């Protein structure tokens with residue numbers, strides 16, 4: 281008989297695999313070998329440096345007037361503006377988990393609605409939610425009708441409104457003025473059954489209101505065929521469902537007028553727009569927007585999956601002990617994610633097309649529930665002899681038994697020429713007397729390719745990543761994956777109950793609720809070595825420039841330090857503290873998903889997609905990290 285034979289061989293397989301080394305490593309990586317009591321008690325490190333940006337008690341939900349449930353945060357170095365992408369409906373509209381049950385505004389009065397928040401970090405003010413405005417009817421580009429109705433922001437990136445303000449000047453030249461506006465690029469998942477989109481907005485920092493300008497002006501949506509990724513060589517299409525975005529500040533769209541069409545009274549008297557009077561290069565640049573190209577990572581292609589069975593969700597770890605074991609034996613049990621998640625795409629704004637980026641080396645592995653993160657680094661800029669805004673990309677990778685952050689470097693192996701492509705674009709136009717006048721234009725794009733040289737081993741799977749201007753990475757994660765899953769599942773069920781949706785388990789009393797899991801944040805720094813001796817630190821730009829010019833390959837030696845830790849805590853433990861204790865103790869988002877770092881002010885910003893209590897700012901403790 282065939283069937284019992286198969287079963288018994290699977291059983292034998294199970295037995296042998298549970299004593300198998302990678303399986304043990306798997307459990308260790310996800311914290312299953314950690315003792316719950318040790319995680320709770322001895323798990324505080326520098327927490328007193330971390331506080332919510334708010335006057336309320338750290339333990340209270342943020343409510344509608346503060347950002348909460350923030351997937352991502354970015355900091356713009358030029359203007360000091362931080363932007364947060366937050367979605368208070370996250371527990372029931374969760375693109376990470378593939379759960380789309382309720383993205384509506386039934387609870388808006390107590391928790392707010394999805395949106396982008398801006399925060400001027402150079403002032404002691406609070407973050408402000410930006411009002412999204414759409415162009416007037418006479419504007420050539422019209423906002424999609426659903427923009428204001430259904431908006432669920434995920435990854436976010438920022439750059440100046442025009443490359444003029446981004447370009448690095450040569451030494452001795454006058455520095456560029458601060459940009460008059462920022463471009464905010466947001467991955468948005470409005471619909472459950474369609475891939476998401478990328479919306480691009482202008483945040484004006486000049487004009488009335490200055491940096492406190494509370495309006496985000498929509499200018500463009502990238503979606504559908506413009507976002508369908510094609511492979512550089514094979515033309516194989518991928519449905520890109522955008523998650524994280526990183527700016528490639530080198531190839532831009534044609535200029536677009538920054539202002540919506542001028543109202544008649546401005547046309548009659550142009551002096552009304554103060555600051556727009558001069559014709560020097562900077563004020564010309566201030567008047568137009570050019571959209572940069574950007575890298576984008578994708579969620580798995582869920583259109584191929586069978587429709588989800590109501591509230592069942594694919595866990596990021598395993599719901600049963602046999603699953604990891606079975607995944608070794610039978611590929612259909614494997615929870616390594618769909619291939620589109622381990623790819624990287626670049627959207628070329630000059631031609632409105634998305635291509636896949638060639639990664640030469642061991643591809644990043646992605647795992648269900650840990651969607652692909654991405655950071656680009658400019659290698660220290662001109663001062664360090666670099667000439668690209670993405671001299672390196674940082675991508676976390678997670679296999680069955682190891683978590684790493686990979687560093688991918690641009691064109692070490694392939695020259696630039698290999699990435700240049702011609703694209704023919706038919707521009708449809710009509711002559712003044714109404715006859716068609718189509719022009720075939722040829723555009724050249726450069727799609728960088730990358731090669732993987734370095735990978736830094738991590739103790740826990742990486743849930744948030746940021747790279748500072750010296751190329752050091754900051755990573756956040758939770759030591760125990762299963763406790764994260766339990767906690768999120770219980771928060772989600774609470775929310776479902778409030779919304780009257782079916783839940784996955786019966787209501788739990790407050791003492792039965794799973795504790796908030798422990799979290800930690802690490803810094804990974806490095807030294808450059810050549811022939812065995814340390815030749816440079818990350819900030820020695822002059823030295824690095826000399827070496828780069830000579831074409832010396834420097835080996836990097838990485839060192840990872842744990843900088844912050846928060847413990848696992850039950851509701852009773854948290855509620856048992858006095859106000860005084862609570863304020864002193866400090867606080868981190870339970871499941872950190874977004875990081876931004878300001879190494880000049882020595883501050884780290886931490887958000888959590890499942891965090892109802894806002895976001896945290898941590899002062900970098902002096903003796904714990906490098907300069």
Ligand SMILES: *[C@@H]1O[C@H](CO)[C@@H](O)[C@H](O)[C@H]1NC(C)=O
Pocket residue numbers: 421500630631632705
């Ligand atoms: C790209 O799309 C914009 C509209 O968003 C359009 O104005 C522009 O002409 C397009 N570019 C090309 C090369 O087709």
Ligand SMILES: *[C@@H]1O[C@H](CO)[C@@H](O)[C@H](O)[C@H]1NC(C)=O
Pocket residue numbers: 667668696
């Ligand atoms: C950047 O520098 C590298 C190495 O010096 C060189 O090969 C490459 O052509 C340069 N790229 C650009 C865009 O100038």
